[in-house]
Amino acid sequence: MTEDVAGAVVRQWREAEPNAVLLDGFHALKHALRFGAEVRLTVASDRQAVLALARELADDLSGVLAESVVEIPARALRELVPRVHTTAVAALAVRRDAGANAQALSRLPRLAPIVVLDNPRNLGNVGAVVRLAAGFGATGVVTTGDMDPWHPNVVRAGAGLHYATAVERRSLDELPPGPLYVLDPEGEDIRSVEVPDDALIAFGSERHGISPELRSRATRLVALPMRPQVSSYNLATSVAMTLFHWGGPPAVAPV
Numbered sequence: 495m496t497e498d499v500a501g502a503v504v505r506q507w508r509e510a511e512p513n514a515v516l517l518d519g520f521h522a523l524k525h526a527l528r529f530g531a532e533v534r535l536t537v538a539s540d541r542q543a544v545l546a547l548a549r550e551l552a553d554d555l556s557g558v559l560a561e562s563v564v565e566i567p568a569r570a571l572r573e574l575v576p577r578v579h580t581t582a583v584a585a586l587a588v589r590r591d592a593g594a595n596a597q598a599l600s601r602l603p604r605l606a607p608i609v610v611l612d613n614p615r616n617l618g619n620v621g622a623v624v625r626l627a628a629g630f631g632a633t634g635v636v637t638t639g640d641m642d643p644w645h646p647n648v649v650r651a652g653a654g655l656h657y658a659t660a661v662e663r664r665s666l667d668e669l670p671p672g673p674l675y676v677l678d679p680e681g682e683d684i685r686s687v688e689v690p691d692d693a694l695i696a697f698g699s700e701r702h703g704i705s706p707e708l709r710s711r712a713t714r715l716v717a718l719p720m721r722p723q724v725s726s727y728n729l730a731t732s733v734a735m736t737l738f739h740w741g742g743p744p745a746v747a748p749v
């Protein structure tokens with residue numbers, strides 16, 4: 495590739511970047527493509543290596559990647575992406591449509607719970623929760639508070655699975671309808687509780703736990719079993735246990 499062509503690709507990236515979602519690495523790109531992301535530009539420092547990875551790990555995407563991956567010098571890739579992933583591929587995609595998310599979150603009857611994270615603080619935790627929600631076929635992940643659940647570090651930790659479930663930030667007053675199952679160590683043991691498909695399952699922040707506002711709205715307060723003297727589990731781990739207890743994924747996962 496000539497310097498001019500590489501320069502043009504870098505400029506195209508810079509222009510698209512402000513409103514786009516960064517898909518960092520092969521894993522994130524693979525998931526995003528599989529779940530319908532509109533990918534605008536894909537760059538790699540070794541195109542053949544990316545295509546070989548596709549043949550090995552995601553042959554369903556070999557065709558689309560062969561048509562879309564643009565090779566640029568490693569130096570140019572380092573300019574575009576702060577921490578280049580070991581697979582040395584990155585892409586920019588359009589954020590999942592807010593209208594489609596809103597529709598998925600409000601659709602009734604609901605086939606799978608919505609995970610509510612009340613003012614989460616840790617970007618890696620939120621990404622891990624998105625990944626769990628996608629894997630279990632949960633309807634979506636709604637966060638409250640000031641963190642953007644589409645922050646690049648959340649998308650990175652979510653392995654590109656923001657396109658497989660409805661991820662939105664809402665105020666407490668805009669939560670989707672449905673019985674509210676609030677997870678809190680003071681609740682009743684989850685082993686004696688059936689979590690319904692239409693539930694909102696809500697988790698508190700890493701620092702302060704569930705807010706009094708959300709707790710006061712709970713249909714049920716539910717606890718994960720812990721031995722005495724252990725005060726709590728990690729947020730994403732709590733979501734994993736609760737989704738596992740719920741029982742998904744449904745035969746037809748929501749999109």
Ligand SMILES: C[S@@+](CC[C@H](N)C(=O)[O-])C[C@H]1O[C@@H](n2cnc3c(N)ncnc32)[C@H](O)[C@@H]1O
Pocket residue numbers: 676677678679680696697698699700701702703704716717718719720725726727728729732
């Ligand atoms: C790291 S914990 C919060 C710890 C926080 N310092 C507190 O005082 O609650 C994050 C969230 O995970 C959920 N969680 C953690 N352990 C739990 C348990 N044993 N039972 C129910 N929920 C739990 C709760 O929703 C909690 O708000």
